[in-house]
Amino acid sequence: MTTNSVLYKNRERKNNTLTSLTQKISVVIPAYNEEKTLGKTIMSVLDAGIVSKDIYIIDDGSTDRTEEIATIYGVHLIQNKGNLGKADSLRDLIHHRELANEYEFIALLDADTMVDPGYFSRMLSQAERNQDVVLFIGQVKSQKHNWITGARAMDYAYMHDIYKSAQSKYSMITVGPGCASIYRTRALKRIQISNDTLAEDMDWTIQVYRKNLGRILYVPEALVYTQDPETLWDYIRQIRRWYSGSFQVIRKHRIMSRLTRIDLELGFLYLEGLVYSLLFALLPILFPYMFFFHWSWVKKIAAIDFMMLSGFAFYASVRNRRPDIFLRFPLFYITRYINAYVLLESFYRVYVKREVIKKWDKVKRYP
Numbered sequence: 001m002t003t004n005s006v007l008y009k010n011r012e013r014k015n016n017t018l019t020s021l022t023q024k025i026s027v028v029i030p031a032y033n034e035e036k037t038l039g040k041t042i043m044s045v046l047d048a049g050i051v052s053k054d055i056y057i058i059d060d061g062s063t064d065r066t067e068e069i070a071t072i073y074g075v076h077l078i079q080n081k082g083n084l085g086k087a088d089s090l091r092d093l094i095h096h097r098e099l100a101n102e103y104e105f106i107a108l109l110d111a112d113t114m115v116d117p118g119y120f121s122r123m124l125s126q127a128e129r130n131q132d133v134v135l136f137i138g139q140v141k142s143q144k145h146n147w148i149t150g151a152r153a154m155d156y157a158y159m160h161d162i163y164k165s166a167q168s169k170y171s172m173i174t175v176g177p178g179c180a181s182i183y184r185t186r187a188l189k190r191i192q193i194s195n196d197t198l199a200e201d202m203d204w205t206i207q208v209y210r211k212n213l214g215r216i217l218y219v220p221e222a223l224v225y226t227q228d229p230e231t232l233w234d235y236i237r238q239i240r241r242w243y244s245g246s247f248q249v250i251r252k253h254r255i256m257s258r259l260t261r262i263d264l265e266l267g268f269l270y271l272e273g274l275v276y277s278l279l280f281a282l283l284p285i286l287f288p289y290m291f292f293f294h295w296s297w298v299k300k301i302a303a304i305d306f307m308m309l310s311g312f313a314f315y316a317s318v319r320n321r322r323p324d325i326f327l328r329f330p331l332f333y334i335t336r337y338i339n340a341y342v343l344l345e346s347f348y349r350v351y352v353k354r355e356v357i358k359k360w361d362k363v364k365r366y367p
Helices: 003-015 038-047 066-072 086-098 121-131 149-169 200-210 232-252 261-293 295-320 322-325 328-354
Strands: 024-030 053-058 078-079 105-108 113-117 133-142 179-184 213-228
Touching: 024 038, 024 086, 038 053, 038 066, 038 105, 038 113, 053 066, 053 086, 066 078, 078 086, 086 149, 086 200, 105 121, 121 133, 121 149, 121 213, 133 149, 133 200, 149 200, 149 213, 149 295, 149 322, 149 328, 200 213, 200 232, 232 328, 261 328, 295 322, 322 328
Parallel strands: 024 053, 024 105, 053 078, 133 213
Antiparallel strands: 105 179, 113 213, 133 179
């Protein structure tokens, strides 16, 4: 028996004092070539009070040491014959293998995500108090690495503290992230898991509203730490997948075809994003005209924008206890331009060209 095996046998014995509610939850982690991060993800789940028999790793045709690492920790290992993709892998386990019939809750995690020790207890304490809630969403934080992850940490801070909190209060959360969601299986059984979008987590969230399955609740004290892209190229690939998948979901569910809260919220957010992105994209063309004929306005707008960005960065820096976020915030203008162009590109591909986009651009992991 290896040292790691002994360590986690002892850790399981330590975690045998779980509540009856915690024993009703399983953790599902899809994995494709995740040898660099999977071990730490599993360790964090064990440290948070889940025993190995309730952890399910889906090895989606990995060619690295993913299988070996999962085996060390004694978790359930489901091995696909070839690379099926995330959505098909989840459908096979949750519906076809009937995992949803064995547990009251299913928690979804990504193989690069570490959960806080109190993640599951905080989520499930809310489940005890809110029986009408069928989807619980935790707060996502970026693992510290470089200026790109600093930019993402700033985005997470105001998106969760401002948007998610308000959306939760008014029952219009737009997406339950695949790295920080826990479903009641009574609702999950009624959700259609398909591979027709690149954003299956957003698709599932909208189905909760469309099928009136129950409430969605944001639990800000339930924290997870995700690994964001290391390079600009991987950053572009990731947000291209996110934006394209979001527009696919908006088309699929005909957002704005009804006057519900979720339709209005999603419609407003993406319309605002498109207008803002279009202005950003046209800025290099408009700048010479503005420079010569409206320089006073340019200075005022630039000053206001700089103050807003620095303010967001300062807030995120304090919120995450990470001085690097504020010190590097001028670099965040780069990711803002990238976001604008990629959002417009994704809208054009999905809505104008009507492309069928199914390729999942996986970003590279790093230790």
